[in-house]
Amino acid sequence: MADGKGGLRERKKAATRKALGEAALRLALERGPDNVRVDDIADAVGVSPRTYNNYYASREQAIVAAVTAERALRVAEALRARPAGEPLARAVTEAVVEQYTTEPAGDALCLITSTPRLRAEFVNAMSTIARPLASAIAERTGGTDTLAPAVLAAAVSAAARVALERWVHPGGTGPLVVVTSDRPLADLLREALGHLEPALRALDGRS
Structure with a gap:
């Protein structure tokens, strides 16, 4: 079997x-x-x-x-589920936003954002999306170039990490009591990933 x-x-x-x-x-x-x-x-x-x-x-x-488990795989699956005719840049952005603006919540969010070591680990966990996302991008573009999807997935991971870090620790370097940004995480993610749109559009155009 x-x-x-x-x-x-x-x-x-x-x-x-x-x-x-x-x-x-x-x-x-x-x-x-x-x-x-x-x-x-x-x-x-x-x-x-x-x-x-x-x-x-x-x-x-x-x-x-406990609050990020399997999220990396869910981002890749969310990208695969996006409409086939949707531009790659929009599909990637919406897939990431969908999975990173629904949790954690309540006490778990308060615990993570109020503890420096947990905050750092929470942000670092974003890097795990790169590998599964690269596979999903490669499938979506249908090309034979395996390097470009991997590079762009790594860039998406890095951009999303910057947005998440800004969200949980906006400004300054010292300890903060309130550590979540006034801006919604979805807005920060869209802004950060928007800087990658030309590269994603270029890969999309080669498929």
């Missing part, structure tokens, strides 16, 4: 990763992130700290993963 032991193993790993992230976020909300240890997260899921370290490099990474 194509989905035999290998498929079952991958599903179990994905479930463990998800459970660890959810436990990390729950404990951080209950106790505060500085009062959560790796041992606490591992114990909440019933695995060893060593197993935890196979999935996450830090508690901050696990906490943020």
